[in-house]
Amino acid sequence: MAKTNNHFRRRLTAFDILLMVFFCLLMVITVYPFWHCTVGSLISYTEYMQKTVLLWPSEITFSSYAFVLKQGKIIHPMITTVIITCMGTVFTLFCTSFMAYGMSKKYPGSAVITSVVVLTMFIDAGMIPRYLLYRDLKLLNNIWVYVLPALVNTYYMIILRTNYASFPHEMEEAARIDGAGEYGIYFRIVLPLNVPALATVGLFTAVGYWNTYETSVYYVTNYDLKTLQDYLYLMISNVGSESNNAIGTSGNATVFSENIKLANTVIAIVPILLVYPFVQKYFTKGIMIGALKG
């Protein structure tokens, strides 16, 4: 079975072996930091300080997580992030797809709208003008600041538009003859038949919302409405000076031990790791790339 006719598989040269060793090394470098975090968050502080490279926990303890939850500072950012991830993904997917369907058609003015939309990918007003706009719209320190300005994602819209435009025309015509309106065609035929593309865009959108950081830094000062990533930043940057490491307080800021920080980091990564197997399935289809050039 190993004997294929393909002559690239004929023999394994030293170069092939070297290449595989090289990539194994890269994989270790890529995975180890995540593993380090996980193990570090599951062991006691004493064990953490004794070990250099964290390969396996000798005794698992959830005390770091218990501390994080008991201290409770993570709760509000966590709730905020979960809400914007769920709500934002649904809204963004709905709006992006809705507009993409219209954009996949030809009508008077379609070329103008397309070029304006593409132009906005390159022309950005910047952080301060947006700050003033959000101030006028009462979006500062408002949970909607994470969702409203991100309702339509240009990049994903172009991907979905390409998908909808390549949709078999006969099917729509047949439905139209049967008396279906544009909405009927969109909701009953186009959406159900484009579930893979919508799932891909949905997953990428969800990951994007979960990782929301800059919006929180720029436009939200109310601690309860900050996102998990910003919370993590505020927590780790408290100890930028590395002056003290014990659990305690220095001045007004609470100083956390390395274990606690790792536990927080793991909490912020876990959802990404959970959806990742589903996200990566779509890479091979090249669905996310290619489309931009078209």
Place this chain on the structure above:
Amino acid sequence: MTSVAKRGPAKRLWREIWRNRCIYSFVIPGVIFYFIFRIYPLYFMQIAFRDFRVTRPLQKCAWAGFKYFQELFTSVGFRTALVNTLAINFYKLIFCFPAPILMALLLNELKFSAFKRVTQTILYLPHFVSWVIISSILLNFTSVYGGMFNQIRALMGLKPYTFLAQKSLFRSILVLSDLWKETGYGAIIYLAALLSIDPQLYEAAEIDGANRFQRMWHISLAGIKETIVVMLILRVGSMMSGGFSQVYSLMNSQVMSVGDTLDTFVYRMGISNNRFSYASAAGIFNAVVAAILLFSTDRFAKRIGERGLF
């Protein structure tokens, strides 16, 4: 007569619009969104030319001309941020731009498809993790208290070292962490381009006696040249963007002089210090230079016979 002739096409256009009214109902909400959140903010860019007061509406603020731009170009902080942005992006252009190309070429040479798939899956992962998490991990590794790097130094009999607080190391850390995070995912686009190369080319080259490196160079690399040019134009076009979340989450007061980029500068001046007009002037300068860079690289690419972007 003329009015009828004029009304003809107008009427036809109107009929065409009416016929597509359903499609407009799909597009118009989106157009309103683009107008409010992407186009309307451009109007606020004028505050760079006004004396903006937070308490006053925009129209009531006095015009200031180029006062804030003059202040900008004479201030040391802005010059530092500009130099840092260009330097960091220059290093990233040299190291982080070619890395995904190299990785794609090497991944393309892997023989066992199962091994290749697993490798890709793992190497793409860091892209989906935010910069804050990566800087949290980096802070942990380099911590003076039980951080892995310093424990290894201790084993070698060296003193603990604050890696992230060293001016000489900060830019290297930015480049290295960017390499770690984005090289794998960046290879996807080149791998997709490699897939579209006709396999017969490789077979023909092999029959003609080309060795593996010659095939990689003359077929693989030549086949993805167009993609490389497009990515290079986009990369040069973003030379002015600082990668806010990376720099901001890794920066501390000790490395400010080598790490402060235009993005962090605008944020600090505008939102933290409430100097909106001044910060906006920096933002406009940034946007204009970025646009010039993008269009001139595109023009240059066309001049040397590539397809370019626009």
